[in-house]
Amino acid sequence: MLLTIGAAILVIGVLIFVHELGHFVAAKAVGIGVPRFSIGLGPRTPLSFRRGETEYVISWIPFGGYVKMASKEEQEEARAGLEGGALAQEFPPEKLFENKPLWARVMVISAGVAMNFLFAWAVYFVFATIVGRYEDPATTLAAVEEFTLPPAAALLVGLPENIRITHINGDTVKSWNDVYELVTDPTSDRVRFDFAGADPVVIEIDGFALDERVALYGSLRARRDARIGLVVDSSAAAEAGFEAGDVIVSVDGEPISYWHEMARLVQGRAGQAVEFRVNRDGAEISITAKPKTTTQENAVTGAEREVGSLGVYGHVQVRRVSWGVVGGIAEGARRVKADAKLILLTLKGLVTGRVSARELGGPLLIGQISGAVARQGLIPLLAFMALFSVNLAILNLLPIPVLDGGQLVFLLIEGVRGKPMPLELRVRFSQFGLVILLGIMVLALTNDLMRVFGG
Numbered sequence: 405m406l407l408t409i410g411a412a413i414l415v416i417g418v419l420i421f422v423h424e425l426g427h428f429v430a431a432k433a434v435g436i437g438v439p440r441f442s443i444g445l446g447p448r449t450p451l452s453f454r455r456g457e458t459e460y461v462i463s464w465i466p467f468g469g470y471v472k473m474a475s476k477e478e479q480e481e482a483r484a485g486l487e488g489g490a491l492a493q494e495f496p497p498e499k500l501f502e503n504k505p506l507w508a509r510v511m512v513i514s515a516g517v518a519m520n521f522l523f524a525w526a527v528y529f530v531f532a533t534i535v536g537r538y539e540d541p542a543t544t545l546a547a548v549e550e551f552t553l554p555p556a557a558a559l560l561v562g563l564p565e566n567i568r569i570t571h572i573n574g575d576t577v578k579s580w581n582d583v584y585e586l587v588t589d590p591t592s593d594r595v596r597f598d599f600a601g602a603d604p605v606v607i608e609i610d611g612f613a614l615d616e617r618v619a620l621y622g623s624l625r626a627r628r629d630a631r632i633g634l635v636v637d638s639s640a641a642a643e644a645g646f647e648a649g650d651v652i653v654s655v656d657g658e659p660i661s662y663w664h665e666m667a668r669l670v671q672g673r674a675g676q677a678v679e680f681r682v683n684r685d686g687a688e689i690s691i692t693a694k695p696k697t698t699t700q701e702n703a704v705t706g707a708e709r710e711v712g713s714l715g716v717y718g719h720v721q722v723r724r725v726s727w728g729v730v731g732g733i734a735e736g737a738r739r740v741k742a743d744a745k746l747i748l749l750t751l752k753g754l755v756t757g758r759v760s761a762r763e764l765g766g767p768l769l770i771g772q773i774s775g776a777v778a779r780q781g782l783i784p785l786l787a788f789m790a791l792f793s794v795n796l797a798i799l800n801l802l803p804i805p806v807l808d809g810g811q812l813v814f815l816l817i818e819g820v821r822g823k824p825m826p827l828e829l830r831v832r833f834s835q836f837g838l839v840i841l842l843g844i845m846v847l848a849l850t851n852d853l854m855r856v857f858g859g
Contacts, residue, residue, distance in 0.1 A: 408775025411785065412767070413466060415774045417443065419520065419793050420469040423800070426519030427471040427512060434508040437474030437499035444469060457495075467767055473501045473512070506819055513811045520797035521740060527790035529736035535783060536726030540580035544568045545599075546627035546664040553623040554616040554704040557595075557607045564602060566627055566662075571598035579723075580626050587621040588614070591749055595620065611749070612758050619703045625664045631719040639715020644693035646716060651683040663718040670695050674712035743794040751798070766848030805830070805837030 421443055431438050437457055442448070444463030451462040463469075474495035497503055501512075531537065545567050548560045569577045572586035573596050587595055590611035597605045609616050630652040635641050652660050655669040656679055670678065674697040682689050695712030702708075727735050753759030765773075770792070777784040801809040810833070818824045 407778055408771050411774035411778035412771035415785075415789055415792060416466060416767075416770065419523070419789065419796055420444075422519050422523045422793065423516040423796060424469045424471050426515035426517070427473075430512040430515035431471060431473050431501075434504055434512060435499060436501050436504060436508075436512065437495040438471060439474060439495075440470075440472040442470050442472070474499050475501045502824070506815060510812065510815050513808050513815065517797040517800050517808055520793045520800075524740050524743065524790040524793040524797075525736040527736075527786050527793075528739040529732045531739075531783070531787070532727040532735035533729055533732035534726075536724050537581075538722040539578075539725050540626070540720050541578075541723050542580045542626035542628060542720075543570075543577050543583075544627040546625045546662055547668070549623040549625060551700060551707070551709060552619060552702050554609070554619045554702075556609050556616060557620045557623070559605050559607060560597070560623075563599075563605070567602055568600040569597060570600050572596065583624065583626075584621055587624075588617045590614070590617070591745055610758075612753055616704055622703075625667075628663045628718050628720065630660045630663045630666045632716045633719030634717040636715040636717075640693050640696045640713070641715045644691050646680075646682070646691060646693070646714075647684065649684070649719070652680055653683055653688060654681040655679075670714050671711040674698075674710060676712070739790070740794055743791050744798060747795050747798050761847060762851055762854075764844070764848045764851050766845065766852045768849070768852035804840055805834040806841055807837070810834075810837055 424441065424443065428438060428441050439457065440459045440461060442461040442463050444461075444466050445468045446463045446465040448461045448463050453460055501509065504512075545563070545565075547565050548563060550561050553560065569583060571577060572583065573589070573592055573594075575582070575586055577583060577586070593608065593611050595607045595609060595617075597607070599605075607620065609620065611617075632641075632646060632648055632650045632652070634648055635646050652666050654660055655666055656673075658669065660666045660669075674695055677692055677694050680691045680693060682691055693714060695714050697710050698713040699708050700711045750759055750763075754761065754764075773788065774785070777788045800807050801812075803809045803813050805811070805814070814825055814830060814833075824830075
C-alpha cells in the first residue's frame with residue numbers, strides 16, 4: 405500500500421511539475437510576471453516560500469497544479485479558495501499576460517504540453533542510448549496452437565512448420581518482440597503476416613479487440629531449442645529432477661529438435677509416465693516424469709481442454725540492442741509518436757463508442773498501475789511515466805476551455821478576429837468547460853471505485 409501511494413505521488417507529482425515548469429519557464433522568458441507557481445490545488449501547505457516576485461507553493465490537493473501569471477483580468481477573490489489565497493502584488497503593464505504579443509502567449513500556453521512531450525522523449529532517448537533493450541531474436545514460427553487461436557485467425561491453421569515471419573502489416577520483423585508489438589498494435593483492423601517462401605495471410609481483427617489480439621499472439625510458437633530455462637517449483641519436472649539448462653533430446657524415444665515438438669508430445673501424455681533423454685553438461689541421461697493434468701482455455705471462445713504439463717519454461721537467448729546518440733534521438737521520437745498514436749486512437753474509440761467509457765480511469769487506477777510497475781523496477785516505472793506524460797500532453801490539448809487546448813482556441817479566435825473574445829464570453833465558455841471536466845473526473849473516479857469494489 406505504501407509503495408502504491410508513494411509511486412502514485414511520484415508519477416503524478418513529477419509530471420505535473422514538468423508540465424507547469426514549461427509554462428513557468430516560457431512565461432519568464434517572454435517577460436510575463438508570475439506571482440505563483442503551485443504544485444497541487446487548494447490551500448497551501450507549510451512547504452511554501454517566496455523568491456523574487458514568485459511564490460512557490462505545494463498545495464494540499466495533489467491532483468493538479470498551476471502557474472498563475474500576472475493579468476488584469478484575474479479575479480483573485482473569486483478563486484482564492486481554490487488557488488491558495490488572493491494575491492495583492494501589483495505588476496506593471498509590460499509584465500501582464502494579455503499585453504504580450506499573440507505569438508508569446510501561444511508559446512507560453514503551449515509550453516506545458518511541449519515539456520510533457522520532451523520529458524517522454526528524454527526517457528526514451530536514455531533507454532535507447534544507455535539502457536538499450538533486450539530482444540528475443542526469434543523470427544521463425546515453429547507452429548500455431550490451433551486450440552487457443554481466436555476464430556478470426558483460422559487462416560493461420562495449416563501453415564508449414566518452421567516458417568520465418570518477414571513482415572507484419574508491412575513492418576519488418578527482426579525479433580519476437582516485434583511480433584508481439586505488431587500483432588497487438590490496435591491502430592489497424594487487420595494483421596497481415598508475410599512469410600519467407602509462403603503466401604501472405606491476412607487476419608481481420610478489430611484493433612480494439614485486445615483479447616483476440618493477445619490470444620492470437622499467444623497461439624504463435626516461436627522456434628527455439630529444446631533447452632529448459634526455468635523449472636517451476638513443485639511441478640512434475642521439479643519432482644522428476646529436471647534442471648535449468650537441460651536440453652531435451654527425445655520424448656519416449658521420439659527425437660526432439662526444438663521446443664514446440666517436446667511441448668506438443670507432453671500435452672498428449674497427461675498422467676502418463678514419460679521417458680525423457682536429456683543432455684546435461686555434455687552427458688546424456690534418462691529422466692522419467694509424469695506430466696500433470698492442467699486445463700487449457702481459449703480466452704476468446706471460453707472452450708477448455710485438459711492437457712499434460714511438465715512445468716518448465718524454455719530458455720530464451722536474448723540479445724541486447726542499443727542505439728547511438730543519433731539513433732537514440734530517432735528512437736525516442738518514434739516511441740513518443742507511437743504512444744501519441746495509441747492515445748489518439750483510444751480517444752477516437754471513446755467518441756465513436758468502440759471503446760467503453762468504463763475504461764476511463766482516475767487517480768485510483770493511476771495509483772494501482774504506478775504501484776504495479778514500481779514493483780517491477782525503475783525502468784518499467786519510467787516507461788509508464790513517459791507514456792503517461794504523452795497522455796497528459798494530449799489530454800491538455802483537448803479544446804476544453806479550462807485546459808491548454810481551450811486557451812489556445814481562444815488565442816486562435818483572437819488571431820482571426822484581431823482582438824480578444826469578450827471577457828464575459830470567455831468566462832461562460834470556461835464555466836462550461838469546467839462542468840465537462842468535472843463530469844469526466846466524476847466518471848473516471850466512479851469507474852475506479854467500481855474496479856475496487858466491484859460492479
